[in-house]
Amino acid sequence: MSAIQTVARDGIDHGSTRGYYQHRARKVLPSCQPCRDAYNAANRAKRAEAQRWNRGLVGPPAPPRPVPTGRECPADGCGELTSMPQPSTGMVAVSWPGSREPDRWYCAGACATYGRALAEVRAIEVGRG
Structure with missing residues (x-):
């Protein structure tokens, strides 16, 4: 049937x-x-x-963690978010258009170079597959 x-x-x-x-x-x-x-x-x-x-994550993302500069930097506030006031004179705000890395304060020199490189690398689009 x-x-x-x-x-x-x-x-x-x-x-x-x-x-x-x-x-x-x-x-x-x-x-x-x-x-x-x-x-x-x-x-x-x-x-x-x-x-x-999404591994169970819901809601707004957690604030980013402090980023180490690859070496111990003696300057206070190096790697802090730019939403905070400038930690000390001579700090450089590092940002990159389209980067997943938030804007941060770095001391001039090697730390700022590290921050620019990090922001630039995190601006690279990653394909999802």
Whole structure:
């Protein structure tokens, strides 16, 4: 025996996400409860998958950590975010357009060079695959 499939008279595939979108496209609103339930279940699954991909992280990102300059710098405030006031005279604000590295204060010289290189490297687009 073959399975008998019933189709609603309105041509909507009820109880599925397809049915939910058919309700919207045909302006048969509000959508029936089985179609809304299927749509909500699909959205919950998408959100769960997105959280798995993002390792469970949600909300705004955590503030960046202080960045070591590769050597111990005796200057106070070297590597601090520029959202803080300038730590001392002679500090250089380092930023790079499109960089994922936030703007930071560095002392002039080797630390500032390190900061520019770090910001430039973090501006490179990484392909997701």
